[in-house]
């Protein structure tokens with residue numbers, strides 16, 4: 001049995017994190033990664049890329065047809081993002097909590113969105129919302 005940073009390695013979850021274009025434009029990458037590391041989560045992989053409309057249509061499939069979808073595509077393709085796989089005990093739930101509510105005005109103090117973001121359109125970070133989403137997103141974005 002391998003014990004790694006306090007959790008049994010084989011039971012550690014993985015989640016896909018995307019630091020959105022505003023995180024890079026506003027020089028917040030280091031601060032956000034600092035908050036993730038403060039929680040003792042582990043960064044398993046990290047890369048930068050500008051997402052294509054094809055990537056985003058796949059990723060945000062559930063939002064296709066909604067009024068904000070065109071703005072979401074414009075925003076998410078407006079510059080490079082940082083794509084990370086982060087692991088840790090209960091990391092999926094823990095990272096969603098650390099990100100805070102989708103609307104930063106409703107996000108708890110101390111969360112990433114509550115601390116650094118101010119609009120629902122540009123809310124800095126994506127985090128997988130379930131084990132199924134995490135598997136689907138990691139399989140798509142990490143080749």
Ligand SMILES: Nc1ncnc2c1ncn2[C@@H]1O[C@H](COP(=O)(O)OP(=O)(O)OP(=O)(O)O)[C@@H](O)[C@H]1O
Pocket residue numbers: 063068072101102120121122123125126127128129
């Ligand atoms: N009503 C809205 N107006 C503008 N943008 C929105 C709205 N709802 C969602 N979005 C954008 O679409 C993204 C995906 O929405 P979702 O409801 O899946 O929120 P989330 O799970 O908190 O965010 P994400 O999927 O990016 O982690 C949001 O993060 C936000 O950027």
